[in-house]
Amino acid sequence: MSDTSRHEALIDTLGAELMPVRRLLPPWRRTLGWLLAVALVAVVLFMHYGAGTMLRRWDAAPDLGWAACGAAITAITGALAAFVLAVPGRPITWAWLPVPSALLWIGASGLGCLRAHIPGMPVLDLHGANDCLIFIISFSIPLSGLMIWLLRRACPLRPVLTAVMVGLASASASASLLEICHNFDAAATDLLMHALAVAIVVVANMIMGGRLLSKA
Amino acid sequence: MSHTLTFNTLTFGDTWVLLRELPPRVSGIDKAVPTESTSATDQADRQRAAWMAAAQAGDQRAYARLLTDSVSLIRAVARRQGVPVDTLDDVVQETLLTVHRVRHTFDPSRSYDAWLSAIASRRAIDTLRSHGRRDRREVHDEFALDHHADRDDASAGAEREQEATRLREAIKTLPPGQREAVEQLGLKEQSLAEAAERTGRNTGALKVNLHRALKTLRDRLHGES
Numbered sequence: 103m104s105d106t107s108r109h110e111a112l113i114d115t116l117g118a119e120l121m122p123v124r125r126l127l128p129p130w131r132r133t134l135g136w137l138l139a140v141a142l143v144a145v146v147l148f149m150h151y152g153a154g155t156m157l158r159r160w161d162a163a164p165d166l167g168w169a170a171c172g173a174a175i176t177a178i179t180g181a182l183a184a185f186v187l188a189v190p191g192r193p194i195t196w197a198w199l200p201v202p203s204a205l206l207w208i209g210a211s212g213l214g215c216l217r218a219h220i221p222g223m224p225v226l227d228l229h230g231a232n233d234c235l236i237f238i239i240s241f242s243i244p245l246s247g248l249m250i251w252l253l254r255r256a257c258p259l260r261p262v263l264t265a266v267m268v269g270l271a272s273a274s275a276s277a278s279l280l281e282i283c284h285n286f287d288a289a290a291t292d293l294l295m296h297a298l299a300v301a302i303v304v305v306a307n308m309i310m311g312g313r314l315l316s317k318a
Numbered sequence: 319m320s321h322t323l324t325f326n327t328l329t330f331g332d333t334w335v336l337l338r339e340l341p342p343r344v345s346g347i348d349k350a351v352p353t354e355s356t357s358a359t360d361q362a363d364r365q366r367a368a369w370m371a372a373a374q375a376g377d378q379r380a381y382a383r384l385l386t387d388s389v390s391l392i393r394a395v396a397r398r399q400g401v402p403v404d405t406l407d408d409v410v411q412e413t414l415l416t417v418h419r420v421r422h423t424f425d426p427s428r429s430y431d432a433w434l435s436a437i438a439s440r441r442a443i444d445t446l447r448s449h450g451r452r453d454r455r456e457v458h459d460e461f462a463l464d465h466h467a468d469r470d471d472a473s474a475g476a477e478r479e480q481e482a483t484r485l486r487e488a489i490k491t492l493p494p495g496q497r498e499a500v501e502q503l504g505l506k507e508q509s510l511a512e513a514a515e516r517t518g519r520n521t522g523a524l525k526v527n528l529h530r531a532l533k534t535l536r537d538r539l540h541g542e543s
Binding site for chain 2 (some may be wrong): 108109110111112113114115116117118119120121122123124125126128189190191192255256257259
């Protein structure tokens with residue numbers, strides 16, 4: 103069979119089995135869907151812990167507020183970048199979208215270690231910092247899973263890069279949620295644990311999420 | 319919108335490559351000044367986007383025209399990626415199958431060419447990688463070939479038997495639909511009509527299943543050897 107007739111045969115076959123399909127929703131709407139799940143968790147945490155402690159921390163140390171804003175914006179931009187990159191033909195430059203907010207998040211968190219401590223607020227010891235690590239990782243697992251499940255309906259042609267965005271979005275969303283119940287001042291151990299947790303989530307997504315998405 | 323995106327994702331040089339590959343009936347021109355050719359490419363792109371939108375709604379005629387039109391584009395992208403001429407058509411086949419599988423991801427307000435180019439480019443890289451792996455496994459040793467006698471018939475027979483066993487094992491692991499297609503069309507050498515009657519499936523489904531089965535078997539056997 104010549105190559106032209108091979109193509110014609112395949113085109114005939116694919117045409118014969120053509121069925122109407124439901125078009126994929128635009129990336130921003132899919133991002134909103136995922137953020138809704140994050141917002142639901144936030145509501146539950148607010149109902150349990152209230153917003154008082156969080157606001158008092160931000161009032162006493164605005165850098166913590168900036169870090170939280172950076173984390174929340176990274177969750178939004180990282181998710182949007184992941185959903186956009188999962189559609190064929192979209193420019194790879196979308197991967198830069200979460201970078202500025204991630205820099206704000208990291209930079210403001212780092213600055214928190216340099217200033218004077220908030221009066222009356224405890225500094226986290228290593229044991230407490232472990233809880234932060236567990237919190238971020240355990241919230242990141244379902245959030246990453248949900249996003250990978252949603253992304254598998256698209257066609258991520260760059261699975262590893264998309265998975266890095268998934269990891270970044272989930273880890274930053276979890277760090278934002280942690281802010282609600284994190285009644286501690288910034289300290290080097292705490293910052294280190296946060297950074298370690300984010301790195302674990304991103305690398306785990308890169309390895310496992312990349313594989314799951316490449317089969318999509 | 320699609321005009322902007324075409325330029326975001328395809329460089330000026332790419333547009334020329336695509337134009338060279340496109341038949342005149344598609345591009346509307348043969349050799350023209352860049353501005354005219356760009357607008358002709360843009361127009362052709364919009365036409366293809368409209369066909370894909372119709373195909374997403376189930377229009378078989380628009381789909382067939384679109385896929386036929388896409389072949390030259392896919393070949394251009396694959397050639398640009400450095401795919402050898404003898405494997406260009408493998409990339410075309412793989413890309414057409416992927417386009418069919420992920421056609422729901424196309425947004426008709428955007429460039430079809432950019433969407434297709436991304437998929438074709440990915441499949442071209444996959445093909446290059448799989449050929450690279452195969453080439454590394456093959457040993458070219460002229461001295462050995464000249465100085466070692468061919469194996470006798472008995473060992474050649476045993477080797478054939480081993481290969482047949484491996485193939486039978488690989489066929490057993492295929493999904494039921496694909497296995498059925500290989501058994502009926504490949505092994506029992508039935509005609510499409512006979513196989514369709516026997517299995518109760520339509521001929522289109524059988525052909526697609528056979529194509530997918532052959533791809534899976536090729537990947538598995540090359541992956542193992």
